[in-house]
Amino acid sequence: MALLQIAEPGQSPEPHQRKLAVGIDLGTTNSLVASVRSGEAATLPDEGGSHLLPSVVRYTDQGVVVGQAALAQAAVDPFNTIMSVKRLMGRGAVDLKGLQGEAVYRFADTDGGMPYLQTVAGDKSPVEISAEILKTLKARARASLEGELEGAVITVPAYFDDAQRQATKDAAQLAGIKVLRLLNEPTAAAVAYGLDQGAEGVIAVYDLGGGTFDISVLRLNKGVFEVLSTGGDSALGGDDFDLALAQWFLQQLGGAEVIAGESRYLTEKARWTKERLTENATVVVDLDHAGQKVSLEVTRELFDGLVETLVNKTVRACRRALKDAGVSTDEVLEVVMVGGSTRMPVIRARVEQFFERQPHIDIDPDRVVAVGAAIQADVLAGNKPDSEMLLLDVLPLSLGLETMGGLAEKVIHRNTSIPVARAQEFTTYQDGQTAMMVHVVQGERELVDDCRSLAQFVLRGIPPMAAGAAKIRVAFQVDADGLLSVSAKELSTGIESEIQVKPSYGLADNEIAEMLKASYSCAEGDMAARNLREQQVEADRLLHSLEQAISADGKQLLSEGELIHLQEQMVILFSLRNGTDSALIEQGVKVLAQVSDFFAARRMDLSIKNALKGHSIDEIEGNS
Amino acid sequence: MSADAAKALTFEFLSSLSAGYMMDITQNYFEFLALPVTYQLDLQSLSERNRELQKTLHPDRFAHLSDRERRLSVQYTAYLNEAVSTLKSPLTRAQYLLKMEGIDTFSETQVQLEPMFLMQQMELREGLESVREASDPDAVLLALQATVDGEMKALRSQFDGFYQQSTPTSLDAAAVCVRKMQFIDKLGREIEALEDQLFDE
Amino acid sequence: MAYSEQVIDHYENPRNVGKMNDSDDNVGTGMVGAPACGDVMRLQIKVSDEGIIEDAKFKTYGCGSAIASSSLVTEWVKGMSLDEAQELKNTTIAEELALPPVKIHCSVLAEDAIKAAVADYKDKRAKK
Ligand SMILES: Nc1ncnc2c1ncn2[C@@H]1O[C@H](COP(=O)(O)OP(=O)(O)O)[C@@H](O)[C@H]1O
Ligand SMILES: [Mg+2]
Numbered sequence: 001m002a003l004l005q006i007a008e009p010g011q012s013p014e015p016h017q018r019k020l021a022v023g024i025d026l027g028t029t030n031s032l033v034a035s036v037r038s039g040e041a042a043t044l045p046d047e048g049g050s051h052l053l054p055s056v057v058r059y060t061d062q063g064v065v066v067g068q069a070a071l072a073q074a075a076v077d078p079f080n081t082i083m084s085v086k087r088l089m090g091r092g093a094v095d096l097k098g099l100q101g102e103a104v105y106r107f108a109d110t111d112g113g114m115p116y117l118q119t120v121a122g123d124k125s126p127v128e129i130s131a132e133i134l135k136t137l138k139a140r141a142r143a144s145l146e147g148e149l150e151g152a153v154i155t156v157p158a159y160f161d162d163a164q165r166q167a168t169k170d171a172a173q174l175a176g177i178k179v180l181r182l183l184n185e186p187t188a189a190a191v192a193y194g195l196d197q198g199a200e201g202v203i204a205v206y207d208l209g210g211g212t213f214d215i216s217v218l219r220l221n222k223g224v225f226e227v228l229s230t231g232g233d234s235a236l237g238g239d240d241f242d243l244a245l246a247q248w249f250l251q252q253l254g255g256a257e258v259i260a261g262e263s264r265y266l267t268e269k270a271r272w273t274k275e276r277l278t279e280n281a282t283v284v285v286d287l288d289h290a291g292q293k294v295s296l297e298v299t300r301e302l303f304d305g306l307v308e309t310l311v312n313k314t315v316r317a318c319r320r321a322l323k324d325a326g327v328s329t330d331e332v333l334e335v336v337m338v339g340g341s342t343r344m345p346v347i348r349a350r351v352e353q354f355f356e357r358q359p360h361i362d363i364d365p366d367r368v369v370a371v372g373a374a375i376q377a378d379v380l381a382g383n384k385p386d387s388e389m390l391l392l393d394v395l396p397l398s399l400g401l402e403t404m405g406g407l408a409e410k411v412i413h414r415n416t417s418i419p420v421a422r423a424q425e426f427t428t429y430q431d432g433q434t435a436m437m438v439h440v441v442q443g444e445r446e447l448v449d450d451c452r453s454l455a456q457f458v459l460r461g462i463p464p465m466a467a468g469a470a471k472i473r474v475a476f477q478v479d480a481d482g483l484l485s486v487s488a489k490e491l492s493t494g495i496e497s498e499i500q501v502k503p504s505y506g507l508a509d510n511e512i513a514e515m516l517k518a519s520y521s522c523a524e525g526d527m528a529a530r531n532l533r534e535q536q537v538e539a540d541r542l543l544h545s546l547e548q549a550i551s552a553d554g555k556q557l558l559s560e561g562e563l564i565h566l567q568e569q570m571v572i573l574f575s576l577r578n579g580t581d582s583a584l585i586e587q588g589v590k591v592l593a594q595v596s597d598f599f600a601a602r603r604m605d606l607s608i609k610n611a612l613k614g615h616s617i618d619e620i621e622g623n624s
Numbered sequence: 625m626s627a628d629a630a631k632a633l634t635f636e637f638l639s640s641l642s643a644g645y646m647m648d649i650t651q652n653y654f655e656f657l658a659l660p661v662t663y664q665l666d667l668q669s670l671s672e673r674n675r676e677l678q679k680t681l682h683p684d685r686f687a688h689l690s691d692r693e694r695r696l697s698v699q700y701t702a703y704l705n706e707a708v709s710t711l712k713s714p715l716t717r718a719q720y721l722l723k724m725e726g727i728d729t730f731s732e733t734q735v736q737l738e739p740m741f742l743m744q745q746m747e748l749r750e751g752l753e754s755v756r757e758a759s760d761p762d763a764v765l766l767a768l769q770a771t772v773d774g775e776m777k778a779l780r781s782q783f784d785g786f787y788q789q790s791t792p793t794s795l796d797a798a799a800v801c802v803r804k805m806q807f808i809d810k811l812g813r814e815i816e817a818l819e820d821q822l823f824d825e
Numbered sequence: 826m827a828y829s830e831q832v833i834d835h836y837e838n839p840r841n842v843g844k845m846n847d848s849d850d851n852v853g854t855g856m857v858g859a860p861a862c863g864d865v866m867r868l869q870i871k872v873s874d875e876g877i878i879e880d881a882k883f884k885t886y887g888c889g890s891a892i893a894s895s896s897l898v899t900e901w902v903k904g905m906s907l908d909e910a911q912e913l914k915n916t917t918i919a920e921e922l923a924l925p926p927v928k929i930h931c932s933v934l935a936e937d938a939i940k941a942a943v944a945d946y947k948d949k950r951a952k953k
Pocket of ligand 1: 026027028029030031208209210211212237238239271274275276278338339340341342343344365366
């Protein structure tokens with residue numbers, strides 16, 4: 001029995017209507033979008049039939065060009081054609097000095113925060129540039145699926161830190177995509193692979209793309225993919241192999257100085273050569289550089305020698321990941337290869353040698369990540385209520401706090417299962433101190449300067465007390481996407497401290513709002529309409545889930561009085577929802593959520609009981 | 625405060641979260657996972673229970689529902705993960721059992737330790753420090769690792785014995801075992817770290 | 826944020842690291858440990874016939890703050906009488922190094938170590 005008619009007649013969604021959800025592989029070099037249609041997960045092509053979208057964005061005075069067309073102009077218009085922007089995500093201006101490949105861009109002067117790239121269309125942040133790629137994929141999905149997207153699963157390298165993940169999520173928000181989950185690329189690959197092959201046991205995923213390297217060790221058991229450990233390098237990929245070869249080219253040319261546009265010319269030539277070397281033992285490349293024309297012969301042996309240190313780096317990470325997972329090489333059942341760079345023979349040979357087993361290359365390494373993400377998106381959108389599939393991830397890098405003296409104190413260690421929550425207590429140093437600074441860092445090193453700065457928090461509103469008397473509990477929570485949130489409370493008085501989160505290298509919420517606004521033609525009106533729509537959707541979601549909950553467990557878990565009270569509150573929100581005041585709806589959602597929290601929690605407790613029903617208390621007592 | 629101490633705090637933190645109604649965590653980790661209260665825990669059952677509960681509690685199960693459901697689910701799953709990781713490791717499992725008996729070894733900082741034990745710890749660490757100069761570093765590391773493994777095993781069975789006797793004196797003796805385990809555990813991690821470094825060079 | 830150069834300096838360039846011969850009559854050895862972090866600290870003093878600490882050495886396996894605390898203590902106690910050394914308070918160490926609350930126990934460890942070293946020396950003397 002429906003308690004409320006939420007949707008207008010005629011507007012009501014068909015109960016069996018599938019929600020359109022996609023998986024997006026937002027790659028350094030190439031990006032893809034995939035979805036599940038009639039039970040099959042597949043990547044979606046553009047009108048021209050190509051599935052891979054080069055992750056290249058070109059700004060012109062006429063507008064933005066994304067993909068192949070942008071890539072074609074990269075050498076001619078290097079400053080306005082942004083490639084490998086993924087390498088800049090969540091990075092600070094100071095980090096960029098080390099990124100030689102990207103040196104061609106002109107960075108706008110910033111105060112050490114997020115870097116902005118100067119283009120003919122103005123200064124652009126990496127988040128905005130990535131959003132362009134996402135918008136293109138979204139449009140592609142909309143065209144080929146013919147409908148509005150419910151949401152997307154977007155993949156990120158497992159080794160991405162909080163700032164990089166947040167930047168990715170911000171880019172999705174800018175592109176108007178609801179993120180169902182940020183999924184680790186190797187996990188996505190394991191999903192595509194595991195479901196395809198029906199494997200059970202330990203799987204190692206070796207993922208070498210254009211700009212990142214990831215190794216993850218997972219255990220697959222009855223539909224549950226549990227990440228045991230993860231490692232890698234978020235700044236190591238095929239681009240570095242290109243660079244190594246380009247540097248050799250330069251040596252052969254007598255070491256002429258690298259000039260912006262031309263360094264890209266050389267790395268493009270290097271990439272061309274590298275990719276041919278995958279099929280051929282010898283490749284001849286013609287170079288026309290700084291007035292010099294030469295023809296060079298490159299053998300596979302020579303190339304393998306040039307990139308040996310890079311390959312060794314990845315093997316070391318594999319070794320460490322196995323150790324962290326607590327499994328030995330012979331316990332690894334399958335090795336899955338992901339990413340375009342795993343086509344290189346030298347990589348395949350070394351991986352096979354290390355794991356002592358032939359790696360799997362049967363799913364197209366370019367598409368496997370997007371396909372896995374699509375499968376997960378389909379489940380998360382609620383299209384497969386009976387699916388057993390579940391993906392359990394870990395925190396890739398330790399989270400810590402700066403203690404005075406510049407040392408980092410770890411609060412949550414890497415490879416801890418997420419979601420996770422931990423707390424740390426602080427006190428004041430001075431009499432009457434009412435504010436306090438907290439610096440959150442991520443990384444494994446002992447000195448704060450060697451770790452990545454995530455955010456600075458100011459705890460305000462600490463009641464004035466004698467030094468050391470205040471007890472401030474700072475709580476960290478990492479959600480299933482690997483994103484951190486922080487809250488603080490003064491314990492002796494129970495006063496909630498106000499926290500200002502200033503991401504070190506990201507966008508503050510208001511900046512995102514500004515950008516969103518700017519992206520609408522007649523800003524105010526559109527924004528308001530969009531806002532209203534969003535609030536209505538959230539209200540519907542809450543009302544709908546409450547309605548379902550009441551019909552499922554209301555009798556068992558609610559007293560008559562509680563039920564009546566809940567229903568009254570639902571009616572109130574329902575009438576607000578049909579109005580036009582988005583602020584009122586937002587408020588109404590908050591109130592209803594609050595008054596029904598106890599019911600949701602009771603249902604959780606009930607589901608725990610049900611899940612453990614097979615293991616009765618007798619069994620417990622019998623054993624102890 | 626060490627990470628372990630931070631972990632101990634989590635328990636209270638989860639119950640003190642200000643955001644709305646909180647889950648019922650009057651249950652201890654064993655009850656929560658429907659496992660018998662024992663040091664000789666069956667790790668297989670632990671991971672099975674974990675899987676079963678993850679399937680009901682994990683935020684992905686609530687991805688299409690409202691914010692509130694997702695928030696609650698994050699809290700429950702965080703508690704589940706905490707429970708599983710605490711019970712999984714033999715050291716934290718021992719500490720947790722003691723905590724249930726009212727002995728908190730998670731955050732204690734000032735305790736008397738036997739001088740002989742400390743001396744031995746000092747020597748083991750000096751041994752570790754001189755591995756780099758050894759003619760065969762791997763052999764020295766292996767020997768150290770064997771010592772650590774042996775000590776740990778002995779301490780575990782001692783702990784279990786004392787814990788099962790369950791008298792105030794035997795529980796104090798069990799706490800002494802836990803303190804020793806903490807040093808051995810740290811040494812074990814340092815051996816691993818050095819192994820990694822040597823391998824990377 | 827008040828920033829302590831001191832901690833880093835004592836951590837990166839610890840003073841008086843080393844070992845003295847424990848069987849010497851004029852050497853006192855203090856050995857302490859903190860289970861929660863697995864830190865071990867050895868602090869030794871060499872005492873003149875006049876009861877003045879002539880030299881001090883330490884060896885600490887632990888975090889930066891523990892190393893800095895013990896390094897600082899060995900610097901301070903040189904030239905002190907035994908009684909003065911025994912009066913040393915962890916709060917003074919913590920203050921000097923600007924240790925945060927989560928690291929206070931490192932200074933406690935250093936205080937315990939010097940007390941233990943003095944006690945060990947007195948013990949040795951008494952036995953003779
Ligand atoms: N046949 C090949 N041989 C060697 N490298 C290749 C080959 N094909 C693609 N690559 C490399 O793969 C990388 C792109 O891989 P991809 O998985 O698309 O990266 P990302 O996920 O980072 O976008 C590039 O560095 C490219 O040069
Ligand atoms: Mg990729």
